[in-house]
Amino acid sequence: MLQLEQELKNNAYPGRGIVIGRSDDGRKAAIAYFIMGRSVNSRNRVFVTEGEGIRTQAFDPAKLTDPSLVIYAPVRVFAAGQGTDTIVTNGDQTDTVYEGLSRGLTFEQSLRSREFEPDGPNYTPRISGLVHIQDGGFDYCMSILKSNDGDPSCCNRYTFAYDKPAAGEGRFIHTYMHDGNPLPSFQGEPKKVAIQGDIHSFAGMLWESLNEENKVSLFVRFVDIATGRYETRILNKNQ
Numbered sequence: 376m377l378q379l380e381q382e383l384k385n386n387a388y389p390g391r392g393i394v395i396g397r398s399d400d401g402r403k404a405a406i407a408y409f410i411m412g413r414s415v416n417s418r419n420r421v422f423v424t425e426g427e428g429i430r431t432q433a434f435d436p437a438k439l440t441d442p443s444l445v446i447y448a449p450v451r452v453f454a455a456g457q458g459t460d461t462i463v464t465n466g467d468q469t470d471t472v473y474e475g476l477s478r479g480l481t482f483e484q485s486l487r488s489r490e491f492e493p494d495g496p497n498y499t500p501r502i503s504g505l506v507h508i509q510d511g512g513f514d515y516c517m518s519i520l521k522s523n524d525g526d527p528s529c530c531n532r533y534t535f536a537y538d539k540p541a542a543g544e545g546r547f548i549h550t551y552m553h554d555g556n557p558l559p560s561f562q563g564e565p566k567k568v569a570i571q572g573d574i575h576s577f578a579g580m581l582w583e584s585l586n587e588e589n590k591v592s593l594f595v596r597f598v599d600i601a602t603g604r605y606e607t608r609i610l611n612k613n614q
Contacts, residue, residue: 377568379547383584388413388554391465393504394581395515395537396545396570403597404506404513405545405570407581408449408463411589416440421611422592427452428462428469429594434613444492444499450594453477458509459603461596465502465550466492472503482516483534490530491522496557498522500550511601514538517548521560535565545570573597578608 379394394407410431412418419438422429428450433439439446447467453460453476462472468489475485482505492499500521507514516536523529537546546565551558571577578595585593591612598605 376544377547377566379568380580380584382547382566382568383581383586386553387586388551388558388589390499390550390558391502392547392549393463393465393502393517394545394547394568394570395463395504395506395517396568397513397540397542398573398597399543399569399571401542402600403574404461404508404515404540404600405574405577406450406461406463406504406506406596406598407578407594408465409581409585409593410449410465410591411585412591413589417445418591419613420445420591421613422449422594422609424607424609429609431592434611444494450596455507455509458507461506461508461598463504463506463594465499468501468503472505483518486518486520486532486534490520491527491560493527495527496525497551498525498527498560499558500560502548502550502561504548506598508598508600508603512539513598513600515540515546517546517565519548519561525557525560533564543570544568574606574608578610582610 423432430448472485503518505516518534547568548565574597593610595608
């Protein structure tokens with residue numbers, strides 16, 4: 376099991392990342408999403424609350440050049456019968472999953488209509504997660520849609536499902552293996568990582584571990600598995 380602190384400190388540019396798991400006391404579902412940026416357009420963002428989720432917003436509207444891949448709702452919550460689904464993604468596929476669930480599609484089925492981002496030569500992967508909480512239990516899924524080793528003529532689709540997650544254990548998926556030109560897409564299954572501490576110490580560790588120059592915003596939510604009540608922390612570099 377890897378330590379998130381070291382994974383992040385040893386990688387100057389993982390891009391955007393999703394962490395999902397179970398708190399070490401076993402009581403909470405832990406969800407984290409961070410964004411980083413190398414361009415002015417990517418760095419000119421903040422997370423703001425929208426309903427039960429969040430949205431990206433331009434910090435300085437005058438500097439916003441192309442909103443298509445940087446302005447979206449990373450987190451939305453869908454009421455699923457007696458339970459709830461928290462959707463977290465690195466793009467507007469959050470809405471695709473939400474609309475798919477409302478039509479009775481699964482997480483995986485909903486994402487079949489999408490592929491990696493059209494930002495060649497990087498072809499940034501679309502990473503997504505879904506946390507389902509119901510009747511005092513929870514499970515989660517993760518997905519990555521990416522080009523075939525940089526070839527945009529083929530989209531490779533991977534979905535990973537985790538039932539009855541163990542306390543103190545989570546999974547971490549991010550868009551890029553490391554910095555580069557072009558940026559190399561994430562490879563392999565989501566990394567097994569330790570989930571430690573309460574929401575404040577966990578969020579603080581993540582924020583301090585992200586590269587100071589490239590980090591932009593961080594969202595962390597701990598959801599009580601028994602009650603569904605949640606606590607959220609949002610950290611923005613732009614203030």
